[in-house]
Amino acid sequence: MASLIAPENPSPVADAEAIRKAVQGWGTDEKAIISIMGHRNAVQRKLIRQAYEETYQEDLIKRLESELSGHFEKAVFRWVLDPADRDAVLANVAMKQSKVDYHVIVELSCIYSPEELLAVKRAYQARFKRSMEEDLASHTSGDLGKFLVALVGIYRYDGDEIDPRLAKSEANVLHNAIKEKIFNHEEVIRIVSTRSKAQLMATYNRYKDEYDTTITKHLVDDPADQYLAAVRTAIRCVNDPKKYYEKVIRNALNKPGTDEDALTRVIVTRAEKDLKEIKELYYKRNSVSLDHAVAKETSGDYEAFLLTLLGKED
Amino acid sequence: MASLIAPENPSPVADAEAIRKAVQGWGTDEKAIISIMGHRNAVQRKLIRQAYEETYQEDLIKRLESELSGHFEKAVFRWVLDPADRDAVLANVAMKQSKVDYHVIVELSCIYSPEELLAVKRAYQARFKRSMEEDLASHTSGDLGKFLVALVGIYRYDGDEIDPRLAKSEANVLHNAIKEKIFNHEEVIRIVSTRSKAQLMATYNRYKDEYDTTITKHLVDDPADQYLAAVRTAIRCVNDPKKYYEKVIRNALNKPGTDEDALTRVIVTRAEKDLKEIKELYYKRNSVSLDHAVAKETSGDYEAFLLTLLGKED
Numbered sequence: 001m002a003s004l005i006a007p008e009n010p011s012p013v014a015d016a017e018a019i020r021k022a023v024q025g026w027g028t029d030e031k032a033i034i035s036i037m038g039h040r041n042a043v044q045r046k047l048i049r050q051a052y053e054e055t056y057q058e059d060l061i062k063r064l065e066s067e068l069s070g071h072f073e074k075a076v077f078r079w080v081l082d083p084a085d086r087d088a089v090l091a092n093v094a095m096k097q098s099k100v101d102y103h104v105i106v107e108l109s110c111i112y113s114p115e116e117l118l119a120v121k122r123a124y125q126a127r128f129k130r131s132m133e134e135d136l137a138s139h140t141s142g143d144l145g146k147f148l149v150a151l152v153g154i155y156r157y158d159g160d161e162i163d164p165r166l167a168k169s170e171a172n173v174l175h176n177a178i179k180e181k182i183f184n185h186e187e188v189i190r191i192v193s194t195r196s197k198a199q200l201m202a203t204y205n206r207y208k209d210e211y212d213t214t215i216t217k218h219l220v221d222d223p224a225d226q227y228l229a230a231v232r233t234a235i236r237c238v239n240d241p242k243k244y245y246e247k248v249i250r251n252a253l254n255k256p257g258t259d260e261d262a263l264t265r266v267i268v269t270r271a272e273k274d275l276k277e278i279k280e281l282y283y284k285r286n287s288v289s290l291d292h293a294v295a296k297e298t299s300g301d302y303e304a305f306l307l308t309l310l311g312k313e314d
Numbered sequence: 315m316a317s318l319i320a321p322e323n324p325s326p327v328a329d330a331e332a333i334r335k336a337v338q339g340w341g342t343d344e345k346a347i348i349s350i351m352g353h354r355n356a357v358q359r360k361l362i363r364q365a366y367e368e369t370y371q372e373d374l375i376k377r378l379e380s381e382l383s384g385h386f387e388k389a390v391f392r393w394v395l396d397p398a399d400r401d402a403v404l405a406n407v408a409m410k411q412s413k414v415d416y417h418v419i420v421e422l423s424c425i426y427s428p429e430e431l432l433a434v435k436r437a438y439q440a441r442f443k444r445s446m447e448e449d450l451a452s453h454t455s456g457d458l459g460k461f462l463v464a465l466v467g468i469y470r471y472d473g474d475e476i477d478p479r480l481a482k483s484e485a486n487v488l489h490n491a492i493k494e495k496i497f498n499h500e501e502v503i504r505i506v507s508t509r510s511k512a513q514l515m516a517t518y519n520r521y522k523d524e525y526d527t528t529i530t531k532h533l534v535d536d537p538a539d540q541y542l543a544a545v546r547t548a549i550r551c552v553n554d555p556k557k558y559y560e561k562v563i564r565n566a567l568n569k570p571g572t573d574e575d576a577l578t579r580v581i582v583t584r585a586e587k588d589l590k591e592i593k594e595l596y597y598k599r600n601s602v603s604l605d606h607a608v609a610k611e612t613s614g615d616y617e618a619f620l621l622t623l624l625g626k627e628d
Contacts, residue, residue, distance in 0.1 A: 118432070121469045131471040134508035146500075149508075153467030155435045157445040186460075194448035194463075 003275035003311035006039050012047035015040070016055055019048065028067040030301040037076065038308030041272055042083050049080065071260045072302040078268045079309070084116075088124035090265060091132055095139045102148060102230040103248065104265070105136065109151035110197070110237035111244075114158050143184040143227035150193035151234065157196040167202035168210075170195070174203070175211055178218045183228055192234050200238045242274055246281040249290065258297045263306070271309040279310065317589035317625035320353050326361035329354070330369055333362065342381040344615040351390065352622030355586055356397050363394065385574045386616040392582045393623070398430075402438035404579060405446055409453045416462060416544040417562065418579070419450065423465035424511070424551035425558075428472050457498040457541035464507035465548065471510040481516035482524075484509070488517070489525055492532045497542055506548050514552045556588055560595040563604065572611045577620070585623040593624065 015036050022029035022036075040048065052060040061080055068076055078086050087108065094104035108117050124132040137149045170191050177185035195203065207215045216232045236244045245266050252259035252266070270278060282290040294306050329350050336343035336350075354362065366374040375394055382390055392400050401422065408418035422431050438446040451463045484505050491499035509517065521529045530546045550558045559580050566573035566580070584592060596604040608620050 118469070125471050125473070129471065129473055129475050131469060131508065131510065133468045134471065134510075137504045137508045141500075149504075150463075150467065153464065153469075154447045155432070155445060155467075155469075157439050157443065157448065159439070159443055161443050186455075190451045190463075194445065194451045196445065196448075 001274060001276040002041075002272045003279060004039070004041060004271045004309060005311055005313070006041045006044060010040065010044060012044070012051040013055070015044075015048045016052040016060075019052065019060065020056060023063055023067045030068070030072070031304070033064070033068075033076065034301065034305050034308055037080060038305055045080055046082060068301075070302065071264065071298075072300065072305060074261075075264045075268060075302060075305055078264060079305075082123065083269075083272075084119040084123040085127060087112075087120040087269070088127055088132070090269075091120065091124065092128060092135065095136050099226070100140050100144065100148070102144065102226065103233060103262070105148045105152055106230055106233045106237055107269075109154070109156075109193070110234050111241045114156045117152070118155065144230055146184075147189050147193065147227055147230055147234075150189050154194055156194070157199075159196060160198050161196075162198050162202045164202065164206075167199065167206045170203045171206040171210055174207060174215060175218075178215070181221065183219065183221060183225075183231070188231065192231060197238050200235075204235060204239060242277050242281055245270060245274075245278045246285060249278070249282060250286065253293050253297050260298070260302075263294070263298075267306050267309050275310065315588065315590040316355075316586045317593060318353070318355060318585045318623060319625055319627070320355045320358060324354065324358060326358070326365040327369070329358075329362045330366040330374075333366065333374070334370060337377055337381045344382070344386070345618070347378070347382075347390070348615065348619050348622055351394060352619055359394055360396060382615075384616065385578065385612075386614065386619060388575075389578045389582060389616060389619055392578060393619075396437070397583075397586075398433040398437035399441060401426075401434040401583070402441055402446070404583075405434065405438065406442060406449065409450050413540070414454050414458065414462070416458065416540065417547060417576070419462045419466055420544055420547045420551055421583075423468070423470075423507070424548050425555045428470045431466070432469065458544055460498075461503050461507065461541055461544055461548075464503050468508055470508070471513075473510060474512050475510075476512050476516045478516065478520075481513065481520045484517045485521040485524055488521060488529060489532075492529070495535065497533065497535060497539075497545070502545065506545060511552050514549075518549060518553060556591050556595055559584060559588075559592045560599060563592070563596060564600065567607050567611050574612070574616075577608070577612075581620050581623050589624065 018032060018036055022032035036048075037045065049060045052058070061077065064076055064080060065073060078090070081089065090104050091108060094101035108120055112120070121132050124130075124135075128135065133149060133153050136152060137145065139145075140148055173187050174191060177183065177188050182188075191203070192200070204215055211218070216235050219228055219232050219235070221228060233244070236247075248262055249266050252262040266278070267275065279290045282293070286293065291307055291310055291312060294310065295303060298306060332346060332350055336346035350362075351359065363374045366372070375391065378390055378394060379387060392404070395403065404418050405422060408415035422434055426434070435446050438444075438449075442449065447463060447467050450466060451459065453459075454462055487501050488505060491497065491502050496502075505517070506514070518529055525532070530549050533542055533546050533549070535542060547558070550561075562576055563580050566576040580592070581589065593604045596607070600607065605621055605624055605626060608624065609617060612620060
């Protein structure tokens with residue numbers, strides 16, 4: 001369930017006017033921006049953008065970028081964009097880093113539905129005039145690159161059907177590769193990147209039944225190996241997305257200095273989906289509410305905005 | 315342009331009735347089936363299938379399969395199916411052969427538009443309850459498998475934009491790999507499988523300008539190497555699909571015993587698209603009309619059906 005609290009039918013024109021007031025003249029009224037945008041779902045935000053553009057002949061996103069700054073600006077930018085467009089931006093930023101942030105790519109392939117991933121690919125092409133696949137392929141290399149390109153290049157089957165014999169045989173294939181420490185075996189990449197999520201869950205469960213440990217525990221060799229870390233992430237994302245996101249948030253908050261990019265990404269991409277359950281998991285795991293933890297590690301408008309998306313009542 | 319000759323608004327109900335008459339009782343009236351189905355476009359054929367099913371509570375495709383036989387049955391089956399569904403069947407048949415028929419896969423990736431390929435992937439999943447990618451990946455191996463999975467797993471950018479600097483640098487990358495005889499270089503697979511068609515044409519032209527020969531001429535080593543043959547095919551399909559199809563038909567007709575599968579595939583998949591131009595190319599290249607050549611190498615209902623799709627007036 002969503003953590004976002006949004007009224008049913010707010011007026012896009014009134015919202016656009018209020019935002020115009022907040023960004024005009026000396027200074028910016030960040031609180032007003034948060035109190036509106038922090039309580040609107042994707043469709044409502046889109047209508048506000050359109051109303052703003054029609055009324056003031058100005059791109060709202062560009063205006064907000066020029067008015068805001070820092071982590072707050074980044075978070076608002078990611079929130080105000082269409083979800084598929086935002087995810088295209090996140091993917092582009094992730095692959096352009098000196099060390100590719102595989103999390104974003106793995107999430108798109110292993111948590112998003114095939115149709116959602118396709119929408120992100122279309123948005124990517126509309127924005128960057130190139131395919132996500134070609135950019136990813138030319139920005140990555142080695143085993144990690146091979147794995148990520150395979151992950152993202154697949155239009156997965158989304159059905160519930162499971163082939164138990166295939167689950168058994170592929171659990172065995174994975175185990176043999178792991179036993180011989182050929183972690184980058186073609187078959188490992190093939191199975192993890194092409195099989196449907198339902199089939200993969202069956203395979204991973206079978207693996208656990210046969211070999212007494214989860215496959216992720218076996219897929220550890222060199223802790224610095226980014227490829228192996230990405231494979232483990234892909235398995236976790238398929239097995240339990242909410243648990244995975246809880247861990248991303250926990251790591252982001254526990255990191256010295258806080259990993260704001262990861263924190264923003266999870267809150268912004270999940271606020272309309274399952275952030276409520278992720279919050280519950282966080283509380284169970286850490287005995288402190290996510291709101292408290294976020295409030296402790298962030299500050300100012302950025303803090304206020306995240307807390308709003310987390311469902312804090314004004 | 316299409317070679318198919320179809321009336322503007324035939325009655326699906328009357329067509330279904332006529333086909334019912336042709337398949338009922340002793341024997342089958344193949345001529346009647348050809349004279350109707352051989353003159354209907356994809357939408358019209360779909361309406362006939364629906365009208366037939368509604369009126370007779372029977373699947374027309376199954377009925378035709380039980381009434382017809384040999385190459386004629388195969389051709390009618392491929393023609394009567396929805397195009398995307400037919401292409402899914404063709405891909406499935408191609409990858410299940412002991413030696414994968416890479417032509418079908420390469421055509422889907424390098425001639426079909428990204429949206430058309432996507433439609434085939436959707437049809438494949440609806441029919442086989444698995445993704446095309448996972449089946450392809452588990453039926454192929456080695457360099458050829460790697461290349462085909464990459465080709466099919468990409469949602470290519472379809473725009474016309476070209477980056478001339480990139481064309482120059484990637485022509486160079488390709489040339490270096492070829493010069494050192496590392497034909498299966500990761501970069502070769504990456505470039506050929508991920509770049510947009512417009513960009514690839516620019517790269518291949520640049521290659522020709524810089525190194526005085528077409529890249530396909532340089533991509534020859536062991537003639538039995540299926541991977542290299544597939545790469546050359548991918549390049550030809552991007553550069554000039556009609557010329558490529560002319561060659562497929564020529565090879566199919568010249569082969570001792572005729573390659574009916576290839577012949578049927580090109581005629582059935584292109585009759586509503588560009589078979590008229592392919593025919594003209596064939597005539598220019600071979601100084602004999604394609605109708606004549608097909609009539610010479612085929613016979614009976616199969617011959618009559620192909621000639622009808624080729625636009626022969628009744």
